[in-house]
Amino acid sequence: MKMTALYVPTLKEAPGDAEVVSHKLLVRAGFIRKLTSGIYVYLPMAWRALNKISAVVREEMTRAGAQEILMPMVQPGDLWKETGRWEFYGKELLRFKDRHDRDYCLGPTHEEVVTDLVRGEVKSYRQLPLNLFQIQTKFRDEIRPRFGLMRGREFIMKDAYSFDTNEEGADKSYWAMHGAYTRIFSRLGLKFRAVEADTGSIGGNFSHEFMVLADTGEDTIAFCDACEWAANLEKAQVKPAAAAAGDKDAAPAEVVATPGAHTVEEVAAFLKVSPTAIVKTLLFDADGEIVAALVRGDRELNEIKLKNHLDATALSLALPEVVATVTGAPVGFAGPVGLKVARIVIDQELQGATGCIVGANQADAHLLHVDLARDLDSATVAYADLRMITAEDPCPACGGAVRLAKGIEVGHVFKLGLKYSQAMDAKFLDEQGKERHMIMGCYGIGVSRILAACIEQNHDADGIVFPPPVSPFEVAVLSLAGNDETVAAKAQELYTMLCNNRIDALLDDRAERPGVKFKDADLIGTPLQIVVGGKALARGVVEVKNRRTGEKGELPVDNFLHAFSVWRQGVLDAWVCQGVPGPASAC
Amino acid sequence: MKMTALYVPTLKEAPGDAEVVSHKLLVRAGFIRKLTSGIYVYLPMAWRALNKISAVVREEMTRAGAQEILMPMVQPGDLWKETGRWEFYGKELLRFKDRHDRDYCLGPTHEEVVTDLVRGEVKSYRQLPLNLFQIQTKFRDEIRPRFGLMRGREFIMKDAYSFDTNEEGADKSYWAMHGAYTRIFSRLGLKFRAVEADTGSIGGNFSHEFMVLADTGEDTIAFCDACEWAANLEKAQVKPAAAAAGDKDAAPAEVVATPGAHTVEEVAAFLKVSPTAIVKTLLFDADGEIVAALVRGDRELNEIKLKNHLDATALSLALPEVVATVTGAPVGFAGPVGLKVARIVIDQELQGATGCIVGANQADAHLLHVDLARDLDSATVAYADLRMITAEDPCPACGGAVRLAKGIEVGHVFKLGLKYSQAMDAKFLDEQGKERHMIMGCYGIGVSRILAACIEQNHDADGIVFPPPVSPFEVAVLSLAGNDETVAAKAQELYTMLCNNRIDALLDDRAERPGVKFKDADLIGTPLQIVVGGKALARGVVEVKNRRTGEKGELPVDNFLHAFSVWRQGVLDAWVCQGVPGPASAC
Known part of the structure; x- marks a missing residue:
């Protein structure tokens, strides 16, 4: 074209x-x-x-x-x-x-x-x-x-x-x-x-x-x-960790004032503990039933996992007024102890956890020394995989790095x-x-x-970097002819040669400056570029460029098709095996 | 496939x-x-x-x-x-x-x-x-x-x-x-x-x-x-005819009773005249204006021509109550003489017509001896090409037969x-x-x-007769194998040979009776049929059939591809020049 x-x-x-x-x-x-x-x-x-x-x-x-x-x-x-x-x-x-x-x-x-x-x-x-x-x-x-x-x-x-x-x-x-x-x-x-x-x-x-x-x-x-x-x-x-043989905290649960501390980070800073010591309590409406979900303070709850565990059709965060009713406190201080809900689902990594810090179901207060097994009604409690996986977790299949x-x-x-x-x-x-x-x-x-x-996936500052199988054209022939008819004729000749060999080629035959043609060729992302210019032609060569790597080279005009085929194959082969992280699906 | x-x-x-x-x-x-x-x-x-x-x-x-x-x-x-x-x-x-x-x-x-x-x-x-x-x-x-x-x-x-x-x-x-x-x-x-x-x-x-x-x-x-x-x-x-030098009918227009005669055919029969002697008056609503259109009794008015002549946006037959108002009579007896409309458009072949029979704008009556030029107000009248062409008209371009x-x-x-x-x-x-x-x-x-x-355009009693370029498949290979594995293998071999030569082939390898396969092959209209059966194979041939002509033949299994190519080309060539009436656009 x-x-x-x-x-x-x-x-x-x-x-x-x-x-x-x-x-x-x-x-x-x-x-x-x-x-x-x-x-x-x-x-x-x-x-x-x-x-x-x-x-x-x-x-x-x-x-x-x-x-x-x-x-x-x-x-x-x-x-x-x-x-x-x-x-x-x-x-x-x-x-x-x-x-x-x-x-x-x-x-x-x-x-x-x-x-x-x-x-x-x-x-x-x-x-x-x-x-x-x-x-x-x-x-x-x-x-x-x-x-x-x-x-x-x-x-x-x-x-x-x-x-x-x-x-x-x-x-x-x-x-x-x-x-x-x-x-x-x-x-x-x-x-x-x-x-x-x-x-x-x-x-x-x-x-x-x-x-x-x-x-x-x-x-x-x-x-x-x-x-x-x-x-x-x-x-x-998430692969379940080996049950933590944590220190048994004999101390009973104890209310502590945490004025002005709302988020996990604020509470951790106020109490001078790690966020891992805190247990978040989130309240959900699952098909009309209010359910509490607990994950460690530094973890992100995975709502899909919770929904699947509950086998719920619709799951959404409980409304503020519902939270106030079941906790007896404003939003932000929910905790599992004394909560008026029929079901509490706890992330599996909290199984056996003691010494936890949880919301106290009172404004500006938290509970210390909570032993989830000791302090919660076991009839209401279930443990499940509830949280998002992280890059620190082991692979659930082989234990490798995630x-x-x-x-x-x-x-x-x-x-x-x-x-x-x-x-x-x-x-x-x-x-x-x-x-x-x-x-x-x-x-x-x-x-x-x-x-x-x-x-x-494939672009740079100059434009699109198309994988060859997706690119509208595989090769762009840029004719830098100006008023030089020899250049125009050679560009046309090489372009026709490519077309006749079923190579999907685009000939930039516009009356535009070279700079415009270079910029447009990069912008539209054609993988292979052939630049036909007067000076190079005088030496019997055309310039070529690999759009992805930016590598430039020269191909002889004599026996052009052979030289082009070799260069082309190299560029295509390199595209196929760029490598994919992990065991490669694409290579 | x-x-x-x-x-x-x-x-x-x-x-x-x-x-x-x-x-x-x-x-x-x-x-x-x-x-x-x-x-x-x-x-x-x-x-x-x-x-x-x-x-x-x-x-x-x-x-x-x-x-x-x-x-x-x-x-x-x-x-x-x-x-x-x-x-x-x-x-x-x-x-x-x-x-x-x-x-x-x-x-x-x-x-x-x-x-x-x-x-x-x-x-x-x-x-x-x-x-x-x-x-x-x-x-x-x-x-x-x-x-x-x-x-x-x-x-x-x-x-x-x-x-x-x-x-x-x-x-x-x-x-x-x-x-x-x-x-x-x-x-x-x-x-x-x-x-x-x-x-x-x-x-x-x-x-x-x-x-x-x-x-x-x-x-x-x-x-x-x-x-x-x-x-x-x-x-x-419609090519205008040479102005008819018809007999001048000196008789004045005269009302005649035509009881029970409504259609042109009925009036013509009643008055014992040809329908060509009658002039039909049709009333239209053209963008709100009521217009009369006149064509010879045996002609069909072309509404598109009338609409274009009037340069109207919307044109429809006038409603019965409107007809009654402008004619003063029930529907069926409209005539141009004394009609309360501002415009009367008359088909060009009626220019100079005399001795016409038209509706009398009275129930059960017609006017005889009407001279359109004499009896109508020339200020309201225009002549134009208003009727449908017929097979009796000359070609408007060359005068040939239409x-x-x-x-x-x-x-x-x-x-x-x-x-x-x-x-x-x-x-x-x-x-x-x-x-x-x-x-x-x-x-x-x-x-x-x-x-x-x-x-x-292309079908017969047995089904579709596809032109080869439109047919889903160009060739159907019917394998009449039954339990004969030699036949199945040969059908498969010929089919594969066709596919490898880029011939669009369909192999009927179903476990169906030969009759079902023949019927389906005809029904789906594949232009070329190859029937691989045990008896013919024993003689070293397969049967072939041209779906369009029904012509049957045999092709040798040895050197099959060559024989097939010759037969195929003949069938395709015959399709291209079936001939089109008039100077052929398709050939």
């Missing part, structure tokens, strides 16, 4: 509303334009990149046995009423009525539609397993769309749905998708990790998130340096089990002629989000 | 709601399933066919200089308010509000969005011309969706928009698209005609519709056997002019530094409708 025939409106400045680097660079490099909040136009460069991503997704999905279809974006409300999600999905589901006043919504996901399709067609175990996927524009009416393509309202997604006759088959379908995803993100040249994820209220046995590693990621993942273990922070199990990293979720595989097939009565006849519900899985990839995540 | 790994749920019966053959066959052949009224799921076979169509569209659009982008499906109401279409578009525009109560709609077309994009970016004539296209799912809330993919609510469309600095450039852009469309439909193996179409209320100079010829088409087109002229029926100009045919509109190219650029103030600076509005064109192709139209 010639740049004079390509609409790439690069900009010097990023838009004022762009907070993250991918949003800034996608706009500056002329890839996207905002139509309205959370809704973007994909210009030719973005569309090329998205098609490259989609092609890899499509190939690997097909290789894994999934079949491509296209389901509608407009979905009848009736199907969502069958699963109950018409009520429960929340405002992200954009509902509307058609001209005949019937309920519809814009599809944010397609479990209902695909289950409706399959229940109408599949009658026998002979027709299973079945895995159907699509690459489609989806809509979620996010309350606060932000970060450009990272969290838009309209976005491109690959979603797949598997149907199996039994658990073994469903597990096989699940792991086939897990494998396909691993190949997809590897082929796209991304550093990523597949992490165990919480299955939440959907239930089921398995869920993994695929995280592109990037410092700007909204999510935190934990992984082991020594083994394959990796999990998102909410899911990451590392934390920021990531961007770009894929999610999920074993759904019977949730939708039961709600929508999707049945088949098994080998014994017995009716049974199909076992389902669902598998999503954020195609447009990959483009953003890829840039969050 | 192997059929055991392909979800093709063929059916013996068509669904009860399917009225047209493409709808019946698409469902029976396992290509589509209905989700809800006018909204379908594209199953793997349809998706393959649609991708083949899209690939050709994409290639030819790109070759013609258009650039692919993707615009959002959800569009802000504000843009539609700028052009006034928020009010005028009617209920086909599905409007809704987001969670913040802002107006949005589902895009049925993208003039507003693309104009908004370009006005924000393009500042100088140096950035023009620009032609942007997309292939996208669109939504129109049809009041009565029907005919499967022919008139659905959700459908796939290619839409393109061109922006030029001057009329000459805009015309060039228009004809480039006209040429691209001609190549697209030719490459898809369709018999089609490009016809002049009405530009309607949008105005502008040019508009052509691309019609796939099919007896089941909803539209009628007229074309010349001798020259390139072709137009849709509404647009088709033919009529049924067609299905699959493409439409349109020179928009300034309509949207003025409404949305999309300007550029010209070479003199003067601000001017861009000149636009828009160009649509109904991608999913092509699939249906293609089947309407």
